[in-house]
Amino acid sequence: RKEVEQDPGPFNVPEGATVAFNCTYSNSASQSFFWYRQDCRKEPKLLMSVYSSGNEDGRFTAQLNRASQYISLLIRDSKLSDSATYLCVVNIGSSYKLIFGSGTRLLVRP
Amino acid sequence: DTEVTQTPKHLVMGMTNKKSLKCEQHMGHRAMYWYKQKAKKPPELMFVYSYEKLSINESVPSRFSPECPNSSLLNLHLHALQPEDSALYLCASSLGQGPTNEKLFFGSGTQLSVL
Numbered sequence: 001r002k003e004v005e006q007d008p009g010p011f012n013v014p015e016g017a018t019v020a021f022n023c024t025y026s027n028s029a030s031q032s033f034f035w036y037r038q039d040c041r042k043e044p045k046l047l048m049s050v051y052s053s054g055n056e057d058g059r060f061t062a063q064l065n066r067a068s069q070y071i072s073l074l075i076r077d078s079k080l081s082d083s084a085t086y087l088c089v090v091n092i093g094s095s096y097k098l099i100f101g102s103g104t105r106l107l108v109r110p
Numbered sequence: 111d112t113e114v115t116q117t118p119k120h121l122v123m124g125m126t127n128k129k130s131l132k133c134e135q136h137m138g139h140r141a142m143y144w145y146k147q148k149a150k151k152p153p154e155l156m157f158v159y160s161y162e163k164l165s166i167n168e169s170v171p172s173r174f175s176p177e178c179p180n181s182s183l184l185n186l187h188l189h190a191l192q193p194e195d196s197a198l199y200l201c202a203s204s205l206g207q208g209p210t211n212e213k214l215f216f217g218s219g220t221q222l223s224v225l
Contacts, residue, residue, distance in 0.1 A: 031210045043200055043216035044153065087152055089214070096141055096209045097166055100152035 001026050004090050006101035014109055017078045021104045023088030024070045032091040033064055033071045037084045038103065044087055047073075078108045113137050116201050116217035124225055125191060131220045133184040133201030140206025142184040143214065144176060147198040159184060160206055191224045198222070 006023045013019050025033075033050035048055065050062040050071045061074040071088055088101040114135045123129050133142065141160045145153035158166035159178040173195075175187040184201055198219045204212040 032208070032212060034213065036214075043218050044214075045216070046213050049211060049213065091209055091212070094209055095166070096143075096158045096160060096204075096212060097155060097168075098143070098212065098214060099155060103152050 002102075003027060003092060004088060004099050004101040006088055006104050008102055008104060010105040010107050012107045012109060013078055015078055015080060017108075018074065018076050019078060019106060020075075021073045021086055021088075021106075022070055023072070023090075023101050024068075025088075025090040026069070027090070027092050028066075028069060029093040030090045031094055032089075032098070033062075034089040035060075035062055035071075035073045036087045036089055036100075038087055039084050044100075047086070075106075078106075080108050080110065082106060083108045114201055114203055114215055114217035116199075116220050118220060119218065120221045120223075122223045122225060123188065123191065125193070127191075128187070128189045130188065131186040131199055131201075131222075133186075133217055134182055135203045135215070135217075136182055137203065137215070138181075139203035139215070140181055141204045141208070141212060142178060143202040143204070144184070144186055145200040145202060145216075147200055147219070153200055157186075188222075191222075193224050196222055196224045 035047040036044040038044040054063040059076045085103040087103045144156040147153045157176045162178045177185040200219045201217045202214040
């Protein structure tokens with residue numbers, strides 16, 4: 001089993017849609033969880049950290065389910081500019097080993 | 111704009127060449143990372159330095175040799191690479207107070223082609 005797994009997509013949605021991505025991780029000792037966004041031919045950029053209580057930043061909501069070992073990202077009211085690859089990142093155990101999921105590609109169409 | 115600077119942006123090298131990739135950050139971060147990314151794949155961790163000491167080596171072949179001369183600089187020395195090593199090499203840094211909640215900040219990468 002991979003350490004961090006995501007549905008590769010692509011998710012093709014119209015503007016204004018709500019879309020959700022999931023990411024599962026295998027190491028129950030993992031403590032840090034993040035969502036990154038990567039545009040074509042650019043470096044990954046931090047979208048948001050994911051906390052146990054769940055957190056929201058504008059149209060983006062992230063949640064963590066420790067019991068089932070997955071994190072999720074919800075995007076409401078999708079914009080064309082949200083088109084990108086969304087990568088979950090998890091630290092393995094209590095280390096600096098930060099591992100990326102395979103990424104989920106989102107295409108928002110007019 | 112990224113606060114992690116990588117040079118060069120592009121590099122073409124032969125299999126017998128020796129070259130170096132450079133990374134610099136002035137955010138006071140004490141953890142620095144090298145990732146390798148192939149097209150349509152996620153970044154793969156290669157090395158992590160914490161307080162200028164190598165803390166993680168993900169079984170990377172010895173033709174890749176990292177170096178952290180000081181807290182702001184990270185180098186990746188390349189020697190006798192193979193064509194399959196062609197990829198985008200990303201440098202990242204984080205606060206280094208962790209390992210909990212260590213947010214990665216990436217440079218824009220070096221696109222390496224090995225002929």
